[in-house]
Amino acid sequence: MKLSIIILNYNAAAFLELCIYSVLRATRNIDAEVIVADNNSTDSSLQMLHFVFRDQVQVIAHEENYGFSKGNNLAVAQAKGEFICILNPDTIVGEEVFEECLSFARRPELVEGKAQPQLGFLGTQLIDGTGKFLPESKRHIPTPKVARQKMLGNDRNYYYKEVGQNDRGKVDILVGAFMFCKKEVYEDCGGFDERYFMYGEDIDLSYTALQKGYKNYYLGDQKVIHFKGESTIKDKIYLERFYGAMGLFYEKYFKQSALEKKAIDLMIKGMVAVKPKQKLANKAKELNYLYLVTEDKDLDLPLKIERVKHAEVWDCPFGDSTFLWDIKTLTIQEIIGFMVQTEDLKHRFLSPNRDFYIGSDSSASRGEIKYV
Structure with missing residues (x-):
């Protein structure tokens, strides 16, 4: 089998339905399988999968919410494809995206002109529900210095601006909403680090690939709609996981003095304490015509x-x-x-x-x- 698409779902039934529909259309000419791993959803996700996509997708029903890393790792272990694609349920993919990724994976040297670079992970241009580019589609390594600048409102060194929004090129960090690779590369990198429950695991895996000598690439001409946040309520628990993942990443990869570690810990605690006081736009706008x-x-x-x-x-x-x-x-x-x-x-x-x-x-x- 050529390709396995892994979709980890948690309480996103409606968005998941359209995501799967788009994936099935995009794999009509590919020897592919679609695996949906459900993290113990309490909505109608499993019922929808049974009645709408029975015999079209493989469903793995987890008995508990394992989080993003473990949930995906368990699904990848059952994948039969030479290539895999980690895909969020709140995405809609174009009809050509997987064929383009497979084509690029065969000839990555066409971008840099070098002979057979070690291909790590591929990502695409993500856009939100209004068509606006999501800059997290391509990022630099978030060193402690870069992350501190980002938290203070300076993202100049955070996003990978050396590669154009609609171009193809080598980047450092990709986003977990769409990560394409050879299954053997995923396994060689150890998969997602399961110490991350949610957030940061895509940064960690992208960086691990770089450390092992692989190259990560961004395909800016291939666009995927990512609605974002459908499996997540942005409460204090979310913020603790989000900023806690950053702390784990720094502790794992960057040696810090006791003073630096204390400064980072204090900044993370400060961000968790301040952010919940801000109003988040959770109410959908009224539609006119x-x-x-x-x-x-x-x-x-x-x-x-x-x-x-x-x-x-x-x-x-x-x-x-x-x-x-x-x-x-x-x-x-x-x-x-x-x-x-x-x-x-x-x-x-x-x-x-x-x-x-x-x-x-x-x-x-x-x-x-x-x-x-």
Whole structure:
């Protein structure tokens, strides 16, 4: 088998459904398997997998929430593919992304002109639900100095700006929402360090690959929608895990004096204490006018909408309108192409069964699920 796509899910049933649908379309011409590992969700995730994707995906139902690292490691152990892709459930992938990753993995020297570099991990350009580029798609190694600058609002040395947003090139750190590699590379690097429950494990694994002599690459011409935060409530526990992961990373890889360690610990405690006092935008915005973009002339929804074809979307008044995309009759590539050229508009994605739609208007807030 050529490719195994690993999706670790926790309480993200609606987003997971569209993610799997996009993955199945993107692997039509690939000898691939889709493995969904569920971290003991309490929503309808397992029921949805049974009734919607029975016999199309392999489901691993964990008896407890193992966290991101262990949950993925257990799934990868059962993967049969030569290559694997770690994929978040709150993503939607284009039809060509896996074929492009496989093609690049065969000839990475075309980027640098060097003979057969040791390929580590591949990442893509991630965009949020409005089409806006997510800069964490490519990052530098977050040394203690770089991280301190980032926490103080200076991200000049944090994000990898030497490679253009839409270009291909070698980078240091990729994001766990989409990490593609040979399975043997994943195993050689030890997989995700299970001391990280959530957050930081992608930084750790990317850095481990670099230490072992592998090269990590970013494919900026391949775009993946990442709604972000659908499995996460940003409370104090989240903040402790997020900043605690940073502390673990520094303790593991960077020798520190007692004074430096104390300074980092104090900064982490300070960030955990201060952040919960800030208001997080968790409430979805009210949608105004809905434009249903579809090629299905018979599609009828119980919504106040105006129907348009894909070729007509550029004629719509943008303003405060929302585009409702029928992914059953349109390609994800077409939708993404429109999103990145008109970023900051509102978008919703209609499920293939046309019974609900999802979307997000900010990378800092949880997305919206509305049943039709």
